[in-house]
Amino acid sequence: MTPLASSALFWLDIAGIAVFAASGALAAAKAKQTLVTFAFFASITGIGGGTLRDLLINAPVFWVHNSWVLTTCLVVSFAVWKTPKRFWNERAIDWFDAVGLAAYSVYGAAKALAFGVSPLTAAVMGVITACAGGIFRDVLAAQPSIIIRPEIYVTAAAAASAGFVVLTLAGCPFAIAGPLAAVFGFILRALAIARGLSLPSYRG
Amino acid sequence: MTPLASSALFWLDIAGIAVFAASGALAAAKAKQTLVTFAFFASITGIGGGTLRDLLINAPVFWVHNSWVLTTCLVVSFAVWKTPKRFWNERAIDWFDAVGLAAYSVYGAAKALAFGVSPLTAAVMGVITACAGGIFRDVLAAQPSIIIRPEIYVTAAAAASAGFVVLTLAGCPFAIAGPLAAVFGFILRALAIARGLSLPSYRG
Amino acid sequence: MTPLASSALFWLDIAGIAVFAASGALAAAKAKQTLVTFAFFASITGIGGGTLRDLLINAPVFWVHNSWVLTTCLVVSFAVWKTPKRFWNERAIDWFDAVGLAAYSVYGAAKALAFGVSPLTAAVMGVITACAGGIFRDVLAAQPSIIIRPEIYVTAAAAASAGFVVLTLAGCPFAIAGPLAAVFGFILRALAIARGLSLPSYRG
Numbered sequence: 001m002t003p004l005a006s007s008a009l010f011w012l013d014i015a016g017i018a019v020f021a022a023s024g025a026l027a028a029a030k031a032k033q034t035l036v037t038f039a040f041f042a043s044i045t046g047i048g049g050g051t052l053r054d055l056l057i058n059a060p061v062f063w064v065h066n067s068w069v070l071t072t073c074l075v076v077s078f079a080v081w082k083t084p085k086r087f088w089n090e091r092a093i094d095w096f097d098a099v100g101l102a103a104y105s106v107y108g109a110a111k112a113l114a115f116g117v118s119p120l121t122a123a124v125m126g127v128i129t130a131c132a133g134g135i136f137r138d139v140l141a142a143q144p145s146i147i148i149r150p151e152i153y154v155t156a157a158a159a160a161s162a163g164f165v166v167l168t169l170a171g172c173p174f175a176i177a178g179p180l181a182a183v184f185g186f187i188l189r190a191l192a193i194a195r196g197l198s199l200p201s202y203r204g
Numbered sequence: 205m206t207p208l209a210s211s212a213l214f215w216l217d218i219a220g221i222a223v224f225a226a227s228g229a230l231a232a233a234k235a236k237q238t239l240v241t242f243a244f245f246a247s248i249t250g251i252g253g254g255t256l257r258d259l260l261i262n263a264p265v266f267w268v269h270n271s272w273v274l275t276t277c278l279v280v281s282f283a284v285w286k287t288p289k290r291f292w293n294e295r296a297i298d299w300f301d302a303v304g305l306a307a308y309s310v311y312g313a314a315k316a317l318a319f320g321v322s323p324l325t326a327a328v329m330g331v332i333t334a335c336a337g338g339i340f341r342d343v344l345a346a347q348p349s350i351i352i353r354p355e356i357y358v359t360a361a362a363a364a365s366a367g368f369v370v371l372t373l374a375g376c377p378f379a380i381a382g383p384l385a386a387v388f389g390f391i392l393r394a395l396a397i398a399r400g401l402s403l404p405s406y407r408g
Numbered sequence: 409m410t411p412l413a414s415s416a417l418f419w420l421d422i423a424g425i426a427v428f429a430a431s432g433a434l435a436a437a438k439a440k441q442t443l444v445t446f447a448f449f450a451s452i453t454g455i456g457g458g459t460l461r462d463l464l465i466n467a468p469v470f471w472v473h474n475s476w477v478l479t480t481c482l483v484v485s486f487a488v489w490k491t492p493k494r495f496w497n498e499r500a501i502d503w504f505d506a507v508g509l510a511a512y513s514v515y516g517a518a519k520a521l522a523f524g525v526s527p528l529t530a531a532v533m534g535v536i537t538a539c540a541g542g543i544f545r546d547v548l549a550a551q552p553s554i555i556i557r558p559e560i561y562v563t564a565a566a567a568a569s570a571g572f573v574v575l576t577l578a579g580c581p582f583a584i585a586g587p588l589a590a591v592f593g594f595i596l597r598a599l600a601i602a603r604g605l606s607l608p609s610y611r612g
Contacts, residue, residue, distance in 0.1 A: 031556055034607035036563045040555055043532075051464070056255070056265050061464050067528045081610065120271045124247075135344065140543065140553050145344050147244055148235055155240045199238035202285065260459070260469050324475045328451075339548065349548050351448055352439055359444045403442035406489065 008178060013050075013062075014072065016104035020133050021046030021073040023097045025080035026088055027141050035081050041137060042077035043070065048133035053108050053125050057115045094193045097134060101153070102186035104130040105160035106178050110168075119165050126161025127154060152192035155199060160185025212382060217254075217266075218276065220308035220333075225250030225277045227301045228341050229284035230292055235345060239285050245341060246281035247274065252337035257312050257329050261319045298397045301338060305357070306390035309334040309364035310382050314372075323369050330365025331358060356396035359403060364389025416586060421458075421470075422480065424512035428541050429454030429481040431505045433488035434496055435549050443489050449545060450485035451478065456541035461516050461533050465523045502601045505542060509561070510594035513538040513568035514586050518576075527573050534569025535562060560600035563607060568593025 024045025028038040047063050047070075054061045063069035080088070108129025112122040131147070131154055138145045146153050164181035168174070191197035228249025232242040251267050251274075258265045267273035284292070312333025316326040335351070335358055342349040350357050368385035372378070395401035432453025436446040455471050455478075462469045471477035488496070516537025520530040539555070539562055546553045554561050572589035576582070599605035 029610050032609045032611070033556065034558070034563070034609055036566065036607060037555060038610070040562055055259055055463055056268055058264065058268075060466065064464055064466075064525050064529050067526045070528050070532060085611075117268050118271045120274050121268050124274060139343060139547060140555055142552050142556065144346055147241060147344055148237065148346065150238070154244055155238070158240065199240060201236045201238055202233050202242070203236070203289075259463055260472055262468065262472075321472050322475045324478050325472050328478060343547060348550055351445060351548055352441065352550065354442070358448055359442070362444060403444060405440045405442055406437050406446070407440070407493070 008175060013107055016050075016100050016107055016129075017046045017069060017072050018076055019096045019100035020049075020104070021076040022080060023093050023100065023134070024073075024137050025077040026093045026096070027137055027143075028077075029080060029085070029088065030090070030093070031141060035078070038077040038081050039074055041140070042080075043073040044140065045133040045137040046073045046076070048136040049104060049129040049131060050108065050133075052132045053112065053129045056128070057112055057117055057125060059111070059115055091193075098156075098186060098189040098193060101130045101134075101157050101189055102160050102182040105157040105185050106164045106182045109161040109164045110174065110178065113165065113168060119169060123158070123162040123165045126164065127157045130157040130161070150201060151196065151198045152188055156185045156189035156192065159188050212379060217311055220254075220304050220311055221250045221273060221276050222280055223300045223304035224253075224308070224337050225280040226284060227297050227304065227338070228277075229281040230297045230300070231341055231345050231347075232281075233284060233289070233292065234294070234297075239282070242281040242285050243278055245344070246284075247277040248344065249337040249341040250277045250280070252340040253308060253333040253335060254312065254337075256336045257316065257333045260332070261316055261321055261325075261329060263315070263319055295397075302360075302390060302393040302397060305334045305338075305361050305393055306364050306386040309361040309389050310368045310386045313365040313368045314378065314382065317369065317372060323373060327362070327366040327369045330368065331361045334361040334365070354405060355400065355402045356392055360389045360393035360396065363392050416583060421515055424458075424508050424515055424537075425454045425477060425480050426484055427504045427508035428457075428512070429484040430488060431501050431508065431542070432481075432545050433485040434501045434504070435545055435551075436485075437488060437493070437496065438498070438501075439549060443485070446485040446489050447482055449548070450488075451481040452548065453541040453545040454481045454484070456544040457512060457537040457539060458516065458541075460540045461520065461537045464536070465520055465525055465533060467519070467523055499601075506564075506594060506597040506601060509538045509542075509565050509597055510568050510590040513565040513593050514572045514590045517569040517572045518582065518586065521573065521576060527577060531566070531570040531573045534572065535565045538565040538569070558609060559604065559606045560596055564593045564597035564600065567596050 021042035024041035024043070025038045028041040033041070051061055051063070105126040109122050109126030112125035117125065134146050160181045163184050164177055167177035167181060188197070225246035228245035228247070229242045232245040255265055255267070309330040313326050313330030316329035321329065339349050339351060364385045367388050368381050371381035371385060392401070429450035432449035432451070433446045436449040459469055459471070513534040517530050517534030520533035525533065542554050568589045571592050572585050575585035575589060596605070
């Protein structure tokens with residue numbers, strides 16, 4: 001991997017962690033929780049997906065030997081705690097989540113490819129990286145998991161993740177494949193949030 | 205392990221994955237989900253238990269370096285998606301689940317024994333392999349987990365798994381111990397489905 | 409680590425497993441479950457947190473190569489099953505849980521420090537060790553997770569865990585830092601149970 005790709009990965013990672021952490025803290029805010037619960041939800045949402053990915057591909061879990069990942073989650077949760085409520089609303093949670101979804105899908109697929117798993121597995125790892133944290137957040141907040149809500153969500157992650165894997169296998173450099181795939185996934189998710197875009201449901 | 209045992213394990217594994225994947229896809233169908241959610245539930249249910257087992261016994265996670273396991277889940281979910289609804293009903297989910305439960309209990313215990321864990325742990329690994337995917341499916345579908353439903357379920361997995369470990373420790377060859385224990389577990393679960401067989405509940 | 413510290417860790421571990429297992433079995437009793445479900449809940453609650461910790465810090469999962477941990481959970485669940493119901497009540501579950509919370513926070517942080525993770529991570533590992541089993545229990549029992557209940561819970565674990573890490577880094581020997589931090593966490597949780605001590609909730 002080139003230094004540029006490596007550096008881009010690092011910032012995609014920070015972006016994913018921070019926005020997911022914010023969506024977790026906002027879920028805690030919505031449920032009128034305490035500062036400690038804010039930190040807990042921010043951390044679970046921010047690092048849950050990447051943690052599951054690392055365990056599955058047998059990589060060292062990315063936040064265990066650093067302090068900055070957890071610190072990011074703690075700082076974000078404190079910032080949300082201190083911000084007046086009118087700055088945030090349910091829509092805001094969705095948009096934060098959408099940015100994290102796109103960034104983390106690509107990042108997760110890229111890391112998995114770097115660990116030499118099969119292309120299909122790498123695409124799935126992107127989805128896991130992007131979706132698992134939000135699922136943990138929903139299950140722990142006793143909300144219907146985002147997985148069973150009708151709008152496009154996993155699909156957007158899968159599109160970004162699979163798009164990145166296909167572009168990379170086709171020889172496209174990371175600095176192009178990464179942003180391209182992330183923007184593609186974000187647009188799909190944005191259409192779901194703004195226009196209610198959804199896949200057809202099963203009718204038997 | 206003899207080649208025969210190894211091959212039998214391989215097919216038990218496919219059987220477990222496919223039927224659990226079908227039960228996951230059927231849960232998605234019941235909830236009127238999209239094709240992507242079908243694939244998600246089929247995969248979680250099909251590979252969730254084995255994944256947890258592999259993480260716990262420190263084996264490489266079985267589907268990460270292959271493509272055929274995930275492909276099986278995707279094919280099964282597409283098949284369920286395309287099949288007319290009247291082919292399936294709640295009973296069908298139960299029966300698919302019962303076959304997977306029996307096959308996967310034995311397979312999980314066998315794999316754990318092959319990794320040299322203690323006999324009690326191996327029996328528990330069989331239960332985890334067989335039950336965890338279904339539990340993940342229930343939790344994510346926001347259904348009461350199968351664990352807290354009164355009928356025999358974990359018990360059947362434990363019977364198959366422990367039966368296999370005991371037979372193996374007693375020197376019984378795999379080709380006999382495997383089918384025998386799986387059929388034993390299946391019969392228990394079948395009695396639960398067909399006749400409501402259940403363990404006594406706590407009355408204090 | 410001195411033999412004394414090592415031995416103290418061993419007994420803290422047993423204490424944590426047994427009381428968490430009891431709280432799991434009591435949750436099963438409250439839900440009028442069967443003996444098999446008692447064992448399942450006792451095990452999940454007793455070993456869930458430590459299992460997650462070990463996976464994250466890449467330690468061999470502590471109960472896989474022994475039989476005594478699972479045996480402890482099975483014995484405890486059988487004991488709860490056999491005990492008349494009037495011996496137990498909802499309060500009892502809380503108090504068992506509080507002891508386990510304090511003991512396991514310290515134990516988890518100590519083990520993580522021994523594996524060379526960063527201090528912040530070690531403190532978080534204490535919280536995970538103490539809280540994850542109870543969270544698994546609540547999610548599987550379809551109860552609101554203890555994380556989103558208003559009273560002090562994670563906070564007490566975090567206090568014990570962070571207190572232990574700070575004392576240890578300051579050079580305090582294990583035999584003093586351990587009990588001191590555990591008692592500190594227990595008092596916080598006890599005040600929550602007995603007097604409803606809670607952190608301020610978010611008001612926006």
